[in-house]
Amino acid sequence: MMHWQAALSGIWQSPYLGLLLTLMSFQAGLVLFKRSGSKPWLHPVLVSAASLCAIILLTDLSYERYFESANFLNQILGPVIVALAIPLYENINLLKRYWFAFVVSNVVGGGVTIFMAVAIVYLGQGSDVSVNTMWTKSITTAIAIDLAPGIGGVAALAAALVMFTGVFGAMIAPSLLRLFRINHAAAQGTALGVCAHAVGTARALEMGSVQGAFAALSMCFMALLCALLLPFMLS
C-alpha cells in the first residue's frame, strides 16, 4: 500500500519548496538568457520572479510560505552587498583622471532623472507609497530593496522599478547614445551605470571593458550616494 497523495502533498508543503522553486526558475532563466544572446528583457531575475509570481497567484502556495522558505537567499543579500566594496575598490584608480567629470555627471545627471521620475509620479497623482518608492530608481536592486521600506516605500515595488529601468535602459541606451553622438567610452559607461544599474552594466561590458568599468563604478557610486542621502532627506 503506497501513499501517493500524502507523499506528494508532503513535497508541496515542504519548507524547502520555495527555495527549490527559486533556484530552479533562476537556473532556467539563466539558460534562457544565455541562449537568447543576453536579451535584457529575458534577464534571469525577471524570468524567475515572474514565474514564481505566477505560481503563487495560480496555486495555494502563499507568498508568506514561499518567502519563509526562500528567506535563506534573502538573508545572504546583506553581506553580499558589503562585497560590492571590492569591485568599487578595484576600479577606483580609473577615476584618477576622470573623477571631476564622473562626479558631476553622476550627481547632476542622476539627480535630474530621479527628480524627474519622482515629480511625474507625484504630479500624476500616484499614491504616496509609489512616490516614495520612485526615489530608489537609480539605486541598484539589492540596495533599493534594503532602502525602500525606510523611506516609506515598498521593497518589491522598488525591485520592479529598478528592474524596469535596468532592462528598458539597457535596451534603448545604445540608440540614444548614438543619436546624441556620445562616443567617449567612459561617458557611455557612466550613462548606462547611472540610469540602468546592473543590467546596464552588463550591456556596457558588451560595448567594451572601459564602458563596463565605468558603468560598474557609477552603479556603486549612485547607490552609495542615494543610500546615504535619501534616508536623511525623506525620513
Next chain:
Amino acid sequence: MLNGFIILLIFFLIGEFIANLFAWPIPGSVMGMLVLFIFLIARSGIPKSIKHSSETLLPYLPLFIVPASVGIVGHLYLLQQDGLIIVLAMIASLVVGIPLCGWLMQKILAWQAK
C-alpha cells in the same frame, strides 16, 4: 570561502552597529560596504579570502534579490493604480537621463582636455 564570508558578515554587522549607534536610517549593508571600502583603501589591497568570497558570491547577486522581488504579488493593486504613470515616469526619465549623463561627462572631459 568561509573565512572571506565571515569577514563580510562581520563588516555587515559593523555597518548595522554604526547605523544603529548614530540612529542613522541607512541600511547596515550599505554602511558595511562603505566601512569595508575605507578599510581596503587604508590597507591598500584586498585580502585574498575576501576577494575569493566576493568572486564566488557576487555573480549570484541577482539570485539573492529574487525572493524580495516576488513580493510584488502582494502589491499588485499598486501597479493597477499607479502602473501607467510609473512606467511613463521611468521612460521619460531614462530618455532624458541617459543622454544627459553621457553628454555632461563627454563635455567636461573635452573641456578639461583643452
